[in-house]
Each structure stands twice: as structure tokens, then as C-alpha cells.
Amino acid sequence: MSEADILLKVTGLHVRYGAATAVRGVDMHVRRGELVAVIGNNGAGKTSILRGISGLVRPSAGQVTFNGVETVSFAAHQKVRLGLAMIPEGRLIFADQTVEDNLILGAYIRWSRERPRIRTEFDEIFDLFPRLKERFHQRAGSLSGGEQQMLAIARGLLSRPALLMIDELSLGLAPKIVDQLMGLLRDLNAKGQTILLVEQLASHALAIAQRAYVVNHGHIELEGTSAELSGSPKVMETFLGKKRNVV
Known part of the structure; x- marks a missing residue:
């Protein structure tokens, strides 16, 4: 993988709210044309990662490189002009x-x-x-x-946007609408739209993403292809509600 393939690169990201640390040394990347999911339980730090990337919150440490430009000090509106758009939790x-x-x-x-x-x-x-x-x-x-x-x-x-970031697409929506919108994201990605999706419904996110990161207590606990994570006993039990068969 060449650096030119990487649209977003996050290195050592820390996000704090006063004395509380929400994100602890997160490293992640999104390649051009990918659909990447970030999954984890409520309060794991998923939304704070997106806020740190988008400029809605100024990271306390780390780097956010977007399309070859170091943007950690940029305000949110400046990042939109560079091609980074965020659909916030709760739609707003x-x-x-x-x-x-x-x-x-x-x-x-x-x-x-x-x-x-x-x-x-x-x-x-x-x-x-x-x-x-x-x-x-x-x-x-x-x-x-x-x-x-x-x-x-x-x-x-x-x-x-060169990168569309979406925070909790499914929040408060009926299952039929969630399925419809997940299918839409898959179709947009197939047409070339790069997407970073934060989603608590792990099974839905893994079904449309190529790769995913599992966040726990503000750091990346697991990462891999969606197929790898869907087959992980830990992910299956914690996020997909499935038990590993013991032979």
C-alpha cells in the first residue's frame, strides 16, 4: 500500500474533554475508494474519534493527515473545503x-x-x-x-466530499429504513465514494464495509477485514450476539 492510496491517516490521536480522556492513541487509515467501519459499544469513543478527525473537537495529541495535508489544527469548515464531510449523530x-x-x-x-x-x-x-x-x-x-x-x-x-464520514446511521430508525440506507451506502461506495462509517449495529456495518476497526475504552482493540472480524469469536460474542461453538 502506497502513501498515495491513503486518503485519511490518523496517528496517535488523543481526544480529551476536560480531565476525561475519550480517545487514547488511535491509529487508523482509510484508502481511497474504501468503505471502512468503526464499531464498538456505547461510550467506547467512536464519536469522539470522528469529532477529532473532522475538527469539531481539537485533538490533544496526534496527527490527522487528509489527502496528504496535515489537518489536526484545521477548523471543521476548513476541512469541508478540503473534501471531508461529516454527517453527525442525531442528524442535526x-x-x-x-x-x-x-x-x-x-x-x-x-x-x-x-x-x-x-x-x-x-x-x-x-x-x-x-x-x-x-x-x-x-x-x-x-x-x-x-x-x-x-x-x-x-x-x-x-x-x-472526497471522504464522507457518518456517525451512527441507524440511530432511532426502523429496521427497514436501516437496511435501505445501508444498501445506499454500499451503492455509493461501489460508485467510488470513500466512506468512514461509525455504527453500533456491528452486523450491518460489517456487511457493507471492506475493513473495520473495533473501538473499546478509547483505543483500537481489533482491526481487520470485515470477513475476519465477523468470524472473530470476540467480535461475535460482544457485538454480534453470537456464541462460539465449542467442539
């Missing part, structure tokens, strides 16, 4: 704004110079999410939870 759409307004805000960094092109990209978004077209002029806060997650993904895609 602008509830009092329309679906149209939310989509425009997703393309904010491109809006002044690419407005006609972005308008045509709305049609691509509607191909992915027909419900958003139906609710284009509706207040985003009136959407269902699944529709809001669709809007959050669409908003992120309109920044044209």
Missing part, C-alpha cells in the same frame, strides 16, 4: 428550514460559483431519495426520522 438538520434550504446549505461552499450545476445535482439527489423531492418545500423538522437521515446524507453529499 436545520429543522425550521425547508428541505430545499438544507440542501443548499450542504452545498454552501460551492453555491456562489456553481449554482446552476448544483441545481442539476438536486436531480441526482432525488434519484437517490425520491421522498426528498416530494417534500422539497416542506419544513425539515416535519419529516420522519428516516427522511431526516436521508436529508442529512444528501446534505453531506452536496459538498462533494
Whole structure:
């Protein structure tokens, strides 16, 4: 693996909130074109890793290299301009704004110079999410939870990210919607979108990712291909709810 293949490289990442350490020396990477999952129990540090990468929290130590640029000191909006977009846990759409307004805000960094092109990209978004077209002029806060997650993904895609990071895709959603959105991520990745997915539903994440990291108490406990981790007795018992057969 050459350095040119690596889109995101995280080295020795530490994230603190006051006296509490949430992330302890995390090393990880994402290659161009990969879909990589980060799994772990609640409170393991998964979200804090994404916040440290995205610039929502300033790491207390470590390096975050994105597309060859050391970005650990960059603010979140600067990283978006470099091509790193994050869909946060809980979606955090602008509830009092329309679906149209939310989509425009997703393309904010491109809006002044690419407005006609972005308008045509709305049609691509509607191909992915027909419900958003139906609710284009509706207040985003009136959407269902699944529709809001669709809007959050669409908003992120309109920044044209080189890397799309998604925090807890399945949170609060019905199983049918989770399956639909997981399939969408798999299809986006097949078309070339690089994705880093934090997800508590380990079986769903491992089913669509090529590789994964298992986080526990703020550090990487296991890493490997999804097939390797799906077959790991520890992962099976802790995250997949399966017992290893004893012969």
C-alpha cells in the first residue's frame, strides 16, 4: 500500500474533554475508494474519534493527515473545503428550514460559483431519495426520522466530499429504513465514494464495509477485514450476539 492510496491517516490521536480522556492513541487509515467501519459499544469513543478527525473537537495529541495535508489544527469548515464531510449523530438538520434550504446549505461552499450545476445535482439527489423531492418545500423538522437521515446524507453529499464520514446511521430508525440506507451506502461506495462509517449495529456495518476497526475504552482493540472480524469469536460474542461453538 502506497502513501498515495491513503486518503485519511490518523496517528496517535488523543481526544480529551476536560480531565476525561475519550480517545487514547488511535491509529487508523482509510484508502481511497474504501468503505471502512468503526464499531464498538456505547461510550467506547467512536464519536469522539470522528469529532477529532473532522475538527469539531481539537485533538490533544496526534496527527490527522487528509489527502496528504496535515489537518489536526484545521477548523471543521476548513476541512469541508478540503473534501471531508461529516454527517453527525442525531442528524442535526436545520429543522425550521425547508428541505430545499438544507440542501443548499450542504452545498454552501460551492453555491456562489456553481449554482446552476448544483441545481442539476438536486436531480441526482432525488434519484437517490425520491421522498426528498416530494417534500422539497416542506419544513425539515416535519419529516420522519428516516427522511431526516436521508436529508442529512444528501446534505453531506452536496459538498462533494472526497471522504464522507457518518456517525451512527441507524440511530432511532426502523429496521427497514436501516437496511435501505445501508444498501445506499454500499451503492455509493461501489460508485467510488470513500466512506468512514461509525455504527453500533456491528452486523450491518460489517456487511457493507471492506475493513473495520473495533473501538473499546478509547483505543483500537481489533482491526481487520470485515470477513475476519465477523468470524472473530470476540467480535461475535460482544457485538454480534453470537456464541462460539465449542467442539
